[in-house]
Amino acid sequence: xxxxxxxxxxxxxxxxxxxxxxxxxxxxxxxxxxxxxxxxxxxxxxxxxxxxxxxxxxxxxxxxxxxxxxxxxxxxxxxxxxxxxxxxxxxxxxxxxxxxxxxxxxxxxxxxxxxxxxxxxxxxxxxxxxxxxxxxxxxxxxxxxxxxxxxxxxxxxxxxxxxxxxxxxxxxxxxxxxxxxxxxxxxxxxxxxxxxxxxxxxxxxxxxxxxxxxxxxxxxxxxxxxxxxxxxxxxxxxxxxxxxxxxxxxxxxxxxxxxxxxxxxxxxxxxxxxxxxxxxxxxxxxxxxxxxxxxxxxxxxx
Amino acid sequence: xxxxxxxxxxxxxxxxxxxxxxxxxxxxxxxxxxxxxxxxxxxxxxxxxxxxxxxxxxxxxxxxxxxxxxxxxxxxxxxxxxxxxxxxxxxxxxxxxxxxxxxxxxxxxxxxxxxxxxxxxxxxxxxxxxxxxxxxxxxxxxxxxxxxxxxxxxxxxxxxxxxxxxxxxxxxxxxxxxxxxxxxxxxxxxxxxxxxxxxxxxxxxxxxxxxxxxxxxxxxxxxxxxxxxxxxxxxxxxxxxxxxxxxxxxxxxxxxxxxxxx
Ligand SMILES: Nc1ncnc2c1ncn2[C@@H]1O[C@H](COP(=O)(O)OP(=O)(O)OP(=O)(O)O)[C@@H](O)[C@H]1O
Ligand SMILES: [Mg+2]
Numbered sequence: 001x002x003x004x005x006x007x008x009x010x011x012x013x014x015x016x017x018x019x020x021x022x023x024x025x026x027x028x029x030x031x032x033x034x035x036x037x038x039x040x041x042x043x044x045x046x047x048x049x050x051x052x053x054x055x056x057x058x059x060x061x062x063x064x065x066x067x068x069x070x071x072x073x074x075x076x077x078x079x080x081x082x083x084x085x086x087x088x089x090x091x092x093x094x095x096x097x098x099x100x101x102x103x104x105x106x107x108x109x110x111x112x113x114x115x116x117x118x119x120x121x122x123x124x125x126x127x128x129x130x131x132x133x134x135x136x137x138x139x140x141x142x143x144x145x146x147x148x149x150x151x152x153x154x155x156x157x158x159x160x161x162x163x164x165x166x167x168x169x170x171x172x173x174x175x176x177x178x179x180x181x182x183x184x185x186x187x188x189x190x191x192x193x194x195x196x197x198x199x200x201x202x203x204x205x206x207x208x209x210x211x212x213x214x215x216x217x218x219x220x221x222x223x224x225x226x227x228x229x230x231x232x233x234x235x236x237x238x239x240x241x242x243x244x245x246x247x248x249x250x251x252x253x254x255x256x257x258x259x260x261x262x263x264x265x266x267x268x269x270x271x272x273x274x275x276x277x278x279x280x281x282x283x284x285x286x287x288x289x290x291x292x293x294x295x296x297x298x299x300x301x302x
Numbered sequence: 303x304x305x306x307x308x309x310x311x312x313x314x315x316x317x318x319x320x321x322x323x324x325x326x327x328x329x330x331x332x333x334x335x336x337x338x339x340x341x342x343x344x345x346x347x348x349x350x351x352x353x354x355x356x357x358x359x360x361x362x363x364x365x366x367x368x369x370x371x372x373x374x375x376x377x378x379x380x381x382x383x384x385x386x387x388x389x390x391x392x393x394x395x396x397x398x399x400x401x402x403x404x405x406x407x408x409x410x411x412x413x414x415x416x417x418x419x420x421x422x423x424x425x426x427x428x429x430x431x432x433x434x435x436x437x438x439x440x441x442x443x444x445x446x447x448x449x450x451x452x453x454x455x456x457x458x459x460x461x462x463x464x465x466x467x468x469x470x471x472x473x474x475x476x477x478x479x480x481x482x483x484x485x486x487x488x489x490x491x492x493x494x495x496x497x498x499x500x501x502x503x504x505x506x507x508x509x510x511x512x513x514x515x516x517x518x519x520x521x522x523x524x525x526x527x528x529x530x531x532x533x534x535x536x537x538x539x540x541x542x543x544x545x546x547x548x549x550x551x552x553x554x555x556x557x558x559x560x561x562x563x564x
Contacts, residue, residue: 051406053559070412081403083312085319097308098411
């Protein structure tokens with residue numbers, strides 16, 4: 001299986017939702033599509049699911065246009081919808097049969113799959129009575145039902161409570177062993193947990209296509225965190241004037257200081273603080289930025 | 303073909319769930335009864351109200367032909383309240399699926415737009431056929447009982463001709479339901495357009511020829527006079543073209559994903 005997204009562009013009136021986006025995805029991979037609200041994740045995923053047409057570019061699965069390969073795709077919308085008046089089981093029967101699976105097979109498979117997504121015993125309840133999280137699970141069941149080669153999930157866990165989130169993340173870990181997954185999220189730690197590879201999208205443009213380890217090592221730049229009392233905040237100003245300091249940033253009661261040649265200069269910094277009679281509460285030389293910070297840096301700066 | 307069958311089954315399933323399969327025929331049965339019963343008893347009722355003096359009812363006027371009464375069932379009941387009921391009961395056909403996102407969701411499965419549309423049109427047409435036919439048969443029974451007998455062959459052929467016009471009503475409502483998003487707008491456009499079509503029949507032969515409501519006119523004149531005008535074949539052909547046109551527009555609209563754009 002190979003998914004190729006080639007120069008996909010999508011505009012809504014004059015709003016550029018996806019801009020010249022390209023990427024490839026191979027069998028067994030799990031890719032997290034990450035971006036802030038309004039980045040164009042859902043739009044891109046809808047183009048992959050053939051719900052929207054791209055204005056330019058194309059999406060190709062195993063060399064064939066995606067519209068001819070729907071059987072091979074399982075799609076979980078950001079807000080899954082079903083026929084409200086049908087039960088969970090009836091909805092799965094309907095969608096499964098449309099995917100080309102025989103009724104007989106489905107009758108056997110549906111209880112198993114509902115157990116897998118944590119909806120045991122709910123199969124004869126009307127979807128109208130389901131909570132958002134339950135619909136999300138039913139959506140996942142629907143996406144898995146026909147055993148597709150590629151599963152595309154739009155924010156599979158964002159709408160869930162912490163317990164549900166944990167369960168669904170574990171479930172995706174399971175699914176991952178059998179299929180190729182592309183999922184979108186705006187929560188980096190979710191993606192980090194299930195995917196090796198990340199594609200970061202901002203304002204419709206791909207700004208990063210990388211792996212977790214690479215991302216962390218690239219951003220491995222030791223920094224100094226100094227915690228000072230509020231009365232000494234004037235010192236931050238002075239520090240930013242120092243020749244060897246590249247950047248200062250106040251995070252709560254801490255000051256994060258990026259500087260050249262940290263081994264040599266960190267003691268100078270302490271000296272400077274002492275000279276200014278600064279009350280140091282905590283001093284720390286720390287490694288890389290947290291993932292959230294890396295993400296914010298990428299998304300805000302690029 | 304297979305997905306068409308699944309989609310159509312789902313429609314029937316839904317009709318059963320919300321009892322449409324029961325109430326729509328019942329409504330038409332009432333409509334069918336109304337015309338012969340009213341026509342028969344109206345003079346008596348008027349007489350009773352008039353207190354027996356003043357208005358004298360000409361017995362030859364009361365003595366209507368059965369065919370006439372049956373024709374008026376089509377023209378005055380089915381083509382007025384009937385249109386209203388058909389449009390209102392069908393207006394959500396596509397609109398509801400668009401609003402709930404189910405249309406987009408269904409189309410992520412290997413389903414052709416044609417099988418989706420065909421599932422909708424055929425299932426709904428069959429339901430309306432059953433409803434209209436039941437109403438019409440009831441009307442026919444009353445007519446034969448209260449007025450003169452209508453030959454079965456006339457009755458049946460008029461029904462077949464009338465159902466072509468009904469098919470157009472459904473395909474037109476389907477198209478409006480595909481293009482517009484508000485139920486109110488859909489109902490308004492559907493009802494107004496179809497009633498106007500019906501009202502302009504008989505104004506000019508050329509208009510009648512291209513007007514799908516001309517089929518209703520043909521059905522009525524068959525019941526009145528016992529024969530059909532030869533222009534019916536052209537009319538029939540053109541009506542089928544209109545049906546095809548509405549279906550093509552709906553197909554285009556859905557396959558171009560125009561329903562996704564707000
Ligand atoms: N149907 C539409 N019509 C007009 N603009 C749209 C439409 N759908 C999306 N957009 C715009 O395209 C941009 C991308 O939207 P999209 O839903 O893809 O973002 P997203 O990354 O999924 O965001 P979120 O994290 O909030 O789900 C947004 O600016 C949005 O306003
Ligand atoms: Mg989204």
